[in-house]
Amino acid sequence: MVTDTANRLRSQAEDSVNLRRKLNRSLRMQKVRALLLIAPLLIFILISFLFPIADMLFRSVENKIVSQVLPRTVASLQSWDPANSDLPNEATFRSIYADLAIAVEQRRNTRVGTRLNYESPGIASLFRKVKRGMTKIDVSSFINFFNDLDSNFRDSEWLAREFSEPELAKLLPFSASALEYWRVENPEGGQPDSYLYVSLAVELISASKAELGELERPIADFLVKAQEQLPRLDHVNLRDAFLEIDRKWGEPTVWRTIKMYSSTLTTGYLLNSIDMKKGLDGPEFRDDSERLYIKIFIRTLVMSLTITLCSLLLGYPVAYFLAHQPLRRANLYLILVLLPFWTSLLVRTSAWKVLLQQEGVINDFMVVLRIIDDSGRLIMINNQFGTIVAMTHILLPFMILPLFSVMKTIPESYVRAAKSLGASSWTAFRRIYFPQTMAGIGAGSVLVFILAIGYYITPELVGGTKGTFISNRIAYHISSSLNWGLAAALASLLFGAVLVLYWVYDRIVGIDNVKLG
Amino acid sequence: MKIDRLVISSLGALAVSAGSAAAIDLTVVSWGGAYSQSQINAYHNPFMELNSDVNIIHDESAAEAVAKLRAMNEAGNITWDLVDVVASDAIRLCDEGLAMEIDFDTMIAPAPDGTSARDDFGELIVTDCFIPQIVYSTTFGYRTDVAEWGGREPSTVCDVFDLENFPGMRSLEKRPINNVEWALHCDGVPLGEIYDALGAEGGLERALAKLDTIRDHVIWWSAGADTPQLLADGEVVMGSTYNGRLFSLIEEKGAPVKMLWDAQAFDLDGWIIPEGLPADRLEATLALLRFATDTQRLADQSKYISYGPARKSSAPLVGMHIELGIDMAPHMPTDPANAENTLIYDYRWWSDYRDDIDAKFQAWLAK
Numbered sequence: 001m002v003t004d005t006a007n008r009l010r011s012q013a014e015d016s017v018n019l020r021r022k023l024n025r026s027l028r029m030q031k032v033r034a035l036l037l038i039a040p041l042l043i044f045i046l047i048s049f050l051f052p053i054a055d056m057l058f059r060s061v062e063n064k065i066v067s068q069v070l071p072r073t074v075a076s077l078q079s080w081d082p083a084n085s086d087l088p089n090e091a092t093f094r095s096i097y098a099d100l101a102i103a104v105e106q107r108r109n110t111r112v113g114t115r116l117n118y119e120s121p122g123i124a125s126l127f128r129k130v131k132r133g134m135t136k137i138d139v140s141s142f143i144n145f146f147n148d149l150d151s152n153f154r155d156s157e158w159l160a161r162e163f164s165e166p167e168l169a170k171l172l173p174f175s176a177s178a179l180e181y182w183r184v185e186n187p188e189g190g191q192p193d194s195y196l197y198v199s200l201a202v203e204l205i206s207a208s209k210a211e212l213g214e215l216e217r218p219i220a221d222f223l224v225k226a227q228e229q230l231p232r233l234d235h236v237n238l239r240d241a242f243l244e245i246d247r248k249w250g251e252p253t254v255w256r257t258i259k260m261y262s263s264t265l266t267t268g269y270l271l272n273s274i275d276m277k278k279g280l281d282g283p284e285f286r287d288d289s290e291r292l293y294i295k296i297f298i299r300t301l302v303m304s305l306t307i308t309l310c311s312l313l314l315g316y317p318v319a320y321f322l323a324h325q326p327l328r329r330a331n332l333y334l335i336l337v338l339l340p341f342w343t344s345l346l347v348r349t350s351a352w353k354v355l356l357q358q359e360g361v362i363n364d365f366m367v368v369l370r371i372i373d374d375s376g377r378l379i380m381i382n383n384q385f386g387t388i389v390a391m392t393h394i395l396l397p398f399m400i401l402p403l404f405s406v407m408k409t410i411p412e413s414y415v416r417a418a419k420s421l422g423a424s425s426w427t428a429f430r431r432i433y434f435p436q437t438m439a440g441i442g443a444g445s446v447l448v449f450i451l452a453i454g455y456y457i458t459p460e461l462v463g464g465t466k467g468t469f470i471s472n473r474i475a476y477h478i479s480s481s482l483n484w485g486l487a488a489a490l491a492s493l494l495f496g497a498v499l500v501l502y503w504v505y506d507r508i509v510g511i512d513n514v515k516l517g
Numbered sequence: 518m519k520i521d522r523l524v525i526s527s528l529g530a531l532a533v534s535a536g537s538a539a540a541i542d543l544t545v546v547s548w549g550g551a552y553s554q555s556q557i558n559a560y561h562n563p564f565m566e567l568n569s570d571v572n573i574i575h576d577e578s579a580a581e582a583v584a585k586l587r588a589m590n591e592a593g594n595i596t597w598d599l600v601d602v603v604a605s606d607a608i609r610l611c612d613e614g615l616a617m618e619i620d621f622d623t624m625i626a627p628a629p630d631g632t633s634a635r636d637d638f639g640e641l642i643v644t645d646c647f648i649p650q651i652v653y654s655t656t657f658g659y660r661t662d663v664a665e666w667g668g669r670e671p672s673t674v675c676d677v678f679d680l681e682n683f684p685g686m687r688s689l690e691k692r693p694i695n696n697v698e699w700a701l702h703c704d705g706v707p708l709g710e711i712y713d714a715l716g717a718e719g720g721l722e723r724a725l726a727k728l729d730t731i732r733d734h735v736i737w738w739s740a741g742a743d744t745p746q747l748l749a750d751g752e753v754v755m756g757s758t759y760n761g762r763l764f765s766l767i768e769e770k771g772a773p774v775k776m777l778w779d780a781q782a783f784d785l786d787g788w789i790i791p792e793g794l795p796a797d798r799l800e801a802t803l804a805l806l807r808f809a810t811d812t813q814r815l816a817d818q819s820k821y822i823s824y825g826p827a828r829k830s831s832a833p834l835v836g837m838h839i840e841l842g843i844d845m846a847p848h849m850p851t852d853p854a855n856a857e858n859t860l861i862y863d864y865r866w867w868s869d870y871r872d873d874i875d876a877k878f879q880a881w882l883a884k
Contacts, residue, residue: 125865128868295883464736484587
C-alpha cells in the first residue's frame, strides 16, 4: 500500500516534471519561431542601420592614422618630454624621415597632416611640403654606411632572407616592416630605398648588443659592427635638413601635437565638441573666442523645446476640433493637415522667407495698414524667431496626428458625466478630458522634439546666425571640413543628450503612457 | 493585341538599351543649373558626338562631392568619373588621397601654339590633382535705385563697410573666406599683405572687429542663389556672390543692379578624377578630360556663362553670348578693366587655417 502510494506520487511528480519540460520546450519553440519571423527585419536593421551608426560614432574616438603612418616617430617621441621646450633629438628626425619617405609613396603624408591640422593649424602644409622637400635631403651617408660594411646590404633578397629570422624581426621591427613594404612595392628586387637604411640606423642605437650577437645569422656580425661604428653617422644632421624645408619643424608645438595625438584612441574630438582641448596637464577649456559648441548645444535644446511647446499650443485645439467633427468631415480636415507633406520641405521653408522677410508680405501688409512705419519694418527671419516659426509649421502635423488619434478614443460621455455631476466646463476639461489626452501629448511631444533636435535644412536657410542648430555644424564637418571625427563626436553628444532626455521623460511622464493611436 | 504590341515595343526598347549598354557610361558631377548646362553645351555634347561609344550621365551633387567621394572611397565603390569642385576642396581631396594626381604634360592637351599645358595654366595649378577650368570671382553687386544714397554709387569694396554714405542691409557669405580679407583690406591693409596680416597675432580679431561695425546690417548667405534673390527683392542694397550669378541677374533678368568689381576675390573651379577608377573608365575619363580642358573648349564655355577660361591661350577666343548676343569679354572677371584691383585668394594659407578660422568665425557669429 505504502509503496503503491509512493510510486504513484513519484510518477505524478515525474509527469509534472515532464509536463513542465514539455511546456518549456514548446514555449522555447514559440520564441525561436517568433525570432525567426522577425529575423529578416532584425538582420536588415542591424546591417543597414545600427552597425553603420555605431561605426560612424566610433570615429569620435578613433585615431589610428598617426601611429600607422608615423610609427617610428611615435616610438622615438616616447622618451621626449612635451613640456620641454627643446626639440626632440636627431633620432626622432631620422625616424620621421623614414616614416615620411614611406608615407609620401603611399600618399599618406597629407592625410596625417590633415588629421594633425585639426589640432594645430599649419601642420597640413608642413606635411604637404615634405613631398618636394624630402627629395632634397641628402641621406647617401646612411646608404654608404651600410654598403661599406658589406655589399650584401645592397641586396634586398639577401636582406629578406636575413630578416626572415623571427628573432631579428623582433629586435628591429621597424626595419623589418620597412623592408617588407619596399619588397611589396618593388617585386623585381634590387637595392632598397634610403628609408630602410635610415630606419636601421635609428633602431640599432637602442638595440641590445648581446641579443644582436646571439643571432645565428651572417647579418649578426655586421649589425654588431654597425652598432659600434654608428658614431660615424653623427655628422649627419637631418634636423637642420628638415628645418630647411620649413622653419616650423623647429617649433615644439608640432612635436607636441604629434605626441599628444599618437594613441590609437583619442579624447581629442570629444573634448573639442565641448569647447575643450588637450593640454599638457590634461584637458583645458579653449579661449573664449573659440568656444562655440556648448552654446549651440544649449541653443538647440532650448529652441527644440520651444518648438515643441509651440506645436503643442497650436496643435491641441486643432486636434480637439478635428476629434469632435463627424467622421467624414474630420477626414477631410485631416487631409488639410497632411497637405503640407505633399510640398517639398525647401518650398515650404522658402515660402516662409517670402512671408517674413523685411520686404515680405507680412511687413508690406502691416505697413499698408499703418501698424508699423515703413522704416520700422520688423526683422522676422534669419534669426531665432524665423526658425521657430518655420519649424513649428513644418512639425505641426506630427503633433496633431497623435493628439487626434488619442482624443478620438475618449468617449464624450465622460465629460458629459462630469458636467452632470456639477463640474463646470473648465473643471470637466481640466480634470476629466485633459488627463486622458496625456498619452497623445506625450507621443506628439517626443516626436516633435526628436525631429526638431536633429533638424538641419530649415535652420540653415532661415536661421541666420542666431537660429542655427548643432546639426548644422555636424553637416559642416561631414561635408565641408571632412573632420568626420569631430562630426561623430558632436553627433555622439547629441545622441547622448537625447537619451538622457528620454530617460528623464520616462521618469516623469512614463513611456508606457505614450500612445500613437 | 494592344498588350502584345506593348510587350513587343518594350522588348524592343530593352534591346536598344542593352545594345547601348555595351558603350561606356561616364558619370560627370557638377553644380547643376546654368553652370552644368554650359558644360554640357561646351564639352559633353561635342565629346559624345565625336565618341559615340561614350554616354555621359550628369549628376548635380557637386555641393556634397567632398563627403560623397570619401564615403565612396571607404566603401570601395567609386561611381563617379569626373567631378567638378572648387580649388580649395580639390586641395583637401588631394590631401586625403581621394583624388588622382594628374600629369599635366601627358594627360592634358597643350595649347594650339605648342605651349605645354603646365605653362598654359601657369600658377592656376594649385594642386597636383586639379585641372582648373574657369576663373570665377566672388564680388559685390549693388542696387542702383536706393533713395537714401542720394545718387551716390559704391566705387570700392570698402563702401560695403560705410554705413553712413551707403545705409541699408548687406549680404555676406556665412563663412570667413573673403569676408575677413575684405575687412582687413578696408581696415588699411594693402591687398598684397592680407595673409601676412591675417596670420599675425590678433589679425583675425582685427578683421572681426571691422566686421563688427556692420554686423547688425548683414544677412548671411550660404547658397549662391541667396544674394541675387535678396537683391532682386530689395532685402539688401548690396551683397557678395559669384560674378556669374550677378551677370544673369543684371543681363538676363534686367534687375536694377550693378557690379562692383573692386577687390573681387578670384577663385577657381575645375575637375578632379576620383582615385581608384577601373582602367576602362579611367581611359574614357582621361579622354573626356583632355577634350574638355583644351583651349577651344574652355573658350566655348564662356559663350554660355560669364566665367573666364582658366587657360591663357583661351582668352583671345572668348566670343559672344550665344543667346544674348553680347560680347562676353567685358563680363569676365579676368578682363583687365575688371581685374584692376583683385584679391588673390591664398589656397595654401586657407588649407591650413580654414578649420581654425572657421571655428572662430562661427563663434563670433554666434555671439
